[in-house]
Amino acid sequence: MYIGKRHFSVFWTPKMGRSVLLLLWCVSIASSLAPGLKLLALAQQNPGFISIDCGAPNDYLDDDLDIYYKADAEFVDSGTNMQVSTRVIDLPFQHQSKNLRTFPNGTRNCYTLTPDEGRGNTYLVRASFWYGYYDGKNQTPAFDLHIDVNYWSTVDSTSWIYEEIIYTPPRDYIQVCLVNTGSGVPFISTLELRLLDNSTYQINSGALVTMWRFNLGSIDTYRHPQDVYDRIWANKTYEGWSSVSNTTAIVTSISNDAYKVPPEVLMTATQVQNVTDLLSLFWKSENSTTVWSVYFHFVELQLQENDIRELTVNVLNESVKTVMLENLKPVTIASFPIAGLSLDLTIKATDRSTLPPLLNALEIFHVSPLPNSPTFLDDFNAMYDIKRTYGVIRASWQGDPCVPMQYSWSGLHCSHDSSPRIVSLNLSSSGLKGLIATSISNLTAVVSLDLSNNSLTGSVPDFLAQMPSLEVLSLSGNDLNGSVPQTLLKKWTDGSLRLSLDGNPNLCQSDNCPTSNVQPKKKGISIAPIIASVAAVLALILLGALAVLWIIKRRQIQNAAANTTTTTFGGSTGTQGSTGTLRLSKNQHFTSTEVARITDNFRTVIGEGGFGKVYFGRLDNGTKSQ
Template identity: 45%
Template sequence: MKIVLIMLVFVCANMFVQGQQIPGFISIDCGAPNDYVDPHSGGIYFETDTGYVDTGENREVSTDYLGIPYAGFSKNMRIFPNGTRNCYTLRPQKGKNNKYIIRVSFFYGNYDARNITPVFDVYVDTNYWFTANLSNSYRREIIYFSSRDYIQLCLINSGNGVPFISALELRLLDSGIYPFDSGVALDMLARNALGMTRKNYRYPEDPFDRFWYRYSLSGLQTVVNTTTLTIDPNTNPYKVPIEVLESAQVFNDTQGWTNSSSPSDKWYIYMHFMEIQELQQNQLREFSISIDNAVVAMETLQFSTVTTFLSQMLSGQTTISFNLTSTARSTLPPLLNAFEIYKVLDLPNPMTASGDFDAINNVRKTYRLEQSEDSWQGDPCIPAIDMWSGLNCSNDSTPVIISLNLSSRDLSGTIIPAFANLTMLQSLDLSNNQLTGPVPDFFAQMTTLKILNLNRNNLNGSLPHDLLKKKKDGTMLLSYDGNTNLCDSNSCSGKGLSSRITVSIIASTLSVVVVVILLVARVVISRNLRKSSDGRTSDMSKNRVFSYSELQCITDDFKTIIGQGGFGKVYHGILEDGMEVAVKVLSRSSRHGHKEFEAEVKLLMIVHHRNLVSLIGYCDDPDNMALIYEYMSNGNLRSYLSKNHPHVLRWPRRLQIAIDAAQGMEYLHCGYTSFGNFNRKSDVYSFGIVLFELITGHPALMKENGKLTHIVRWVSPRIERGDIESLVDPRLRGDFEAASAQKIVEVAMSCVAAAAARRPDMSRVLSELKGCMALEIHSTESQRMGTSEMGYSFETTFEITSPSLGMLPPDAR
């Protein structure tokens, strides 16, 4: 009987705790072992963070702090020692198109016994909120309009300690209050109650759980209501608590409030007034409100009636001040009960399309990709420097996923329908996994999908007829080798057959394709729409077949040579509509044959990436074969690194060039093209040379003491003695972040390792380069430089010319 009673008590207690959940609230005690009701927070029900975050470790503050009566959540925290970006995902009950208070709290409590508080960045969805430069405890709050059913709170490791968080809270607000324009949020700087006797109020006095802090303006008289107040709710849409309004401070005509700010800051001020003294018939409290000495409003107060004043958005000054001044007919001085001040936070970065976000997170959860070494966290596409590994996204106002490489990611189980919800996907690589079951029909219905690699899985059954049809008519590059129980519809006679697709031609020409495209890898700095030299948007979906006579006309009988490589000479040309092109003509002495040329054209026709030059068309004349590309009018990278160029490429620009080129190379290596690895390591070597050119400003072959020297031989002794600064282009005059320079030198050295097996793959190179950019961004000086350098509104493109593979040492192939 005792056991039964104990169980009943437990159940009843649990029902009581569950009953304390407040509609519109999410309250998370990060790192806590269990849910609870916190008496220090107005009886609010706090949950553990299970289900809200996939990464991190639980910790508890030092025993020295356990006896201090802080809020309940100050005891625990979740730390994030691994990964650059770690995120909580909140899905409020009311969902999108609502305003929410988002509040984060940090209590360090010397949990790691180092007594050094970390510094890290905090993002809401894809936008920077603030840098947590902590004392022992810290709290920050924002009013945020969510256009999605989910909100992500991300902690970004900037290399200055392990990010952590103690509590994360969300509160639903009424839609009609705190108005602001789209594309911004309100970052709370002050919410003060004047003359209040208690230190602060929150829930349950405030239904939105806003914190109201006691505050007194120096030299002003405090007045407190001594009668029973009943507030008309129709006059109080902001639901300011009566406990906040029943005290106030009386203003002298010469006094006000002043706060320093930056000229670039933008602000809103909210003032809450209520007459708390019953006035005689001949008494009047009327006053003007001035902001920065300009009268902006007039108020006449009435007993127990709330008036809220909202300023226009303020900007362009280094101080913000307000004054209350009695009118000529007023018999009483002004008073102010409470005020709030918010800094306007711009939210410039878009978010990945919601359908793509949901689909890729479904993939992430199903195949447990958050458990991998390079866990996917936050938004898949934004910010670009931290795009999820294996992904490429469109350059649209609302980015979508256009390629997905999940090769060798230890995927198991069946192929889930979530892939079909990536509606703009062009390339999907699922090779080298343990996927089972049939190949789904939905792949054939994905109209944008041009490349599908299913090689080396455990798939079975018959390939869908419509998918085979796409393979046959050339609208999809389909491969499915290595699935012993998978067969096409013409060979299913009870005996499993492997794929009959012929990949030998593609494999044999792949390295040439990679080198050719590396030679014209284009780097887009501003990430605007891809445009040709005359401003037209390139149409990548159509490739034209040219006759040889047309090529003669286009190139003015092959008059101007603009480049030369193993394929042949490259000529400048102009199409009949005025568009400039580069015409690469196959040399008769080239090793490329007709079949290889056809395979290359077919492959290039489906290569669409924002950092790779587009194929406009080709000439398939038996004796005169050529490829026609869009023309890169801004020249090549070498010219921009030349000492004779009038403008110096700043360090952030060089890092972005490296990242964008790496994204193009990673797409080539890891998208449609997982058909062989023979020359990938050579490509990585060549890319390492390009990195050293960016770092040093020197060409791959340079003169030293009158002799030609390979750039790797020049940098090696300097790296060995740790003299990194002497490597960096002297034209930068030391204006670079030392940590990012050190890291990119390490990346470049790994790329040019003598043993090919020791060189990283392009995915790893790209990830490391993004880390270099993160170090640069999080340097105070580089933020200043980076903003001016990366903020151009025009588009800059380059051709990156890699060193000839003939320059590689024998063991570097």
């Protein structure tokens, strides 16, 4: 027996028995399912992660990162898979950077992520980009990146880069959208979501856009598996400052454990030379309205007996906090949001400190406002259900239906209150087929609904009359049938609804519709299965009756044979039964007395047939049995 990954051959003899065959079958099934089960197990080993290799042909495990990546087909419904140019594909970048998905059509194209934990949780969302000259044009595109309905960042780089945001979504989904701003075709290499502890990064409003995250005093960059949240800690050293390290295991502080900064990051630090020196860092923004948020991560690595390291942290010359470090115990200090064109960070030792300032790791964020509110949830869900039901393919039908206003879906008009509502839906001549979708009834703010010139079938549903805001309804040019609900006709006649129904030849619009038209169809009942079931029952009854008749006939024949004597004359057969008659041929009949005389009272047996013994006999004309 040979068992391969997807096929097997078995040599079997009856002596092997059913148990062996069952074992072989189970082994073969397990072998064929093993690759899928392995991928499923790998996918479950990163709880709280969604990892997408955009443009990849298949799912796989990145052994270096110990992260399971999925192809992106289930997260997006537009775009084209591509690969970076062969002249750069061998550069030592991570595997997931070699593929990409481009979006040559439409202004806004979106990925939809649905984390298991849903809304009310904080997530790190990271999008990575590497142009890689995939199109051979050597022209790096620039485009905008949105998270849900708000601006996130602008992408414009030839090198591999990533954009990262810490975000608490208002809904159970997160949409990441690439927006074409007229400076080239948008593309994306990787999209990743990581669930964070809600007690780590405090977001009073807006979101935190990552600017820098440094592993100070080190030449190594870390992410997963060292960082359970898969944050990227880039190595950073400063000329003139010393790097210090310690290989002793750190003591995890309960109060700061939620940050889970990797020990590999905390065991190195940058330090100034003298206790009186300032550890100063400076960054500048392109926007004077930038609001900064900074997280300082400390661990004491060198404290000796009688040493003191007490530090005061300042942001833009405002004191944030003073902290005394204990040996090998991590401490995180978060600054309050600070607005300004530039960011000045200063760490200085207090007067009683005997050791100079140090810093192990640093995270700097911009606080990004989220001014736009998404479309009212029922309207959002209804439009996506309509899109799926009818398979609507329109370039603009990506992301939120109403927001931002300049990217709203074609055929829609929305109100722009605090929670935008859809007030008009025009799907005329959109190739719609089938019944009128019940999800339309959830568009309770719709004033005008146009479904004309499609191929809609079935009856006009009564829920259309229950839509509270509907004033204009066009169903003309379809193949609707039955009768129009009286509630709709009443609204039409009293002038509260403008109704268009022409072009539906099988639709009755009067009060005197034929019974066949006005009888509502009973849901869930089909005559075809009933006919099939009845036919099957009748067939079984007929077969049973034939079987019973065959059994009765066979028993009659067997009983007759038991009480019958057969006599053969000249090749013809005669039967003697309880009736006392014998038929020798079509025109010859004998009584039992004549048969006894012909066979000399059944004297001589010459054989035995299917109906009993065969006797020698002689007719009066001399004919003898054979």
